[in-house]
Amino acid sequence: GESVGLHLPTLSVQEGDNSIINCAYSNSASDYFIWYKQESGKGPQFIIDIRSNMDKRQGQRVTVLLNKTVKHLSLQIAATQPGDSAVYFCAENRGSYIPTFGRGTSLIVHP
Amino acid sequence: EAGVTQSPTHLIKTRGQQATLRCSPISGHTSVYWYQQALGLGLQFLLWYDEGEERNRGNFPPRFSGRQFPNYSSELNVNALELEDSALYLCASSRDRGQDEAFFGQGTRLTVV
Numbered sequence: 001g002e003s004v005g006l007h008l009p010t011l012s013v014q015e016g017d018n019s020i021i022n023c024a025y026s027n028s029a030s031d032y033f034i035w036y037k038q039e040s041g042k043g044p045q046f047i048i049d050i051r052s053n054m055d056k057r058q059g060q061r062v063t064v065l066l067n068k069t070v071k072h073l074s075l076q077i078a079a080t081q082p083g084d085s086a087v088y089f090c091a092e093n094r095g096s097y098i099p100t101f102g103r104g105t106s107l108i109v110h111p
Numbered sequence: 112e113a114g115v116t117q118s119p120t121h122l123i124k125t126r127g128q129q130a131t132l133r134c135s136p137i138s139g140h141t142s143v144y145w146y147q148q149a150l151g152l153g154l155q156f157l158l159w160y161d162e163g164e165e166r167n168r169g170n171f172p173p174r175f176s177g178r179q180f181p182n183y184s185s186e187l188n189v190n191a192l193e194l195e196d197s198a199l200y201l202c203a204s205s206r207d208r209g210q211d212e213a214f215f216g217q218g219t220r221l222t223v224v
Contacts, residue, residue, distance in 0.1 A: 034212055043115075043201050043215035044154070089153065097208040098144065098167055101154040 012108045019080045021105045023073040023090035032093040035064060035075045038104070039086045047075070047088075077107075085109045113137070115216035117202050123222045124192050132187040132219045136204030143185040144205070144213060145177060149198040157200075160185055161208060192223045 013019050025033075031052040036044035050057045050064045050073075057064050063076040073090050087106050091099040116135045124130050136143050145157040156169035160179035168175075174190040183204075189196055199220050203213040 036215075043203075043217045046212045046214060049212055091213075097142070097161075098156055098159050099203070099213050100156065101146075103153040 009103070010106045010108065012110065013080050015080060015082060015109055015111050017080055019075075019077040019084070019107060019109075021075045021077075021088050021090075021107065023075075023102055025071050025073065025090075025092050027092070027094050028068070028071065030092040030094045033064070033066060033073050034091045034093075034099065035062075036089045036091060036101075037084075037086045038089065044089060080107075080109050082109045082111055115202055115204050115214050117200075117216035117219050119219060120217065121220045121222070123224060125224055126192055126194060128192050130189045130192060130196075130221055132189075132200050132202075132221070134185045134187070134202030134204075134216060136183050136185070136202075137206075137214055140204035140206050140214075141183055142205045142208055142213075143179055143183065144203045145185070145187050146201045146203065147171075147198045148201055148218070149195075154201065158187065189221070194223050197221060197223045 034049040035047040037047050038044040048059045048062050048064050050066050055066050061078045065074045085108055087104040089101050089104045091101045093099055118133045142161045144159050146154040147157055148154050157171055158177050159167045163179050177187040179185045199218040201215055201218045203215045205211050205213040
């Protein structure tokens with residue numbers, strides 16, 4: 001069935017390292033993807049998005065890569081900081097106007 | 112500019128009661144989405160409202176309902192509460208029917224005892 005999933009439920013990194021969070025999607029009709037960060041007790045916060053006509057987009061310390069051939073999305077965080085510790089969700093929009101979320105990856109940054 | 116606001120932040124109800132959750136979208140946003148997030152789980156889509164109409168609903172029983180008002184604010188009603196309804200209920204709004212990023216509120220933590 002159609003799904004948005006994540007390869008790793010938990011990712012532990014050392015402060016200063018780069019982090020890579022992966023996401024797979026199965027619907028080739030998806031044309032818009034968003035990464036959200038959710039800290040404990042808070043609502044998800046928009047990080048970065050990418051449309052299907054792009055394969056890379058950069059923000060401040062974050063980069064999203066989209067590989068449409070293998071239906072894979074990744075979020076790269078440079079120089080990870082303790083404040084980056086959170087659950088990260090990828091969401092896809094399949095043209096149904098409803099953002100569909102994956103299960104989430106917990107990022108733990110050790111000082 | 113104010114973000115998405117939800118009220119109340121916490122709500123405690125007993126089984127069988129009804130709960131009403133409220134959401135005010137960002138000014139200029141016409142789409143409102145409701146999601147349920149049970150502890151440790153992802154976001155499950157509940158309802159989507161746009162321009163005052165219910166446009167889609169997720170795989171939830173009919174006792175989950177809602178509406179969108181002319182000012183685009185929204186209510187989520189949960190009738191005949193069950194213990195399993197305990198969760199964080201998140202509201203999000205977007206400007207262009209989901210083709211732009213959806214912004215989330217802080218959520219309402221509903222506890223059913």
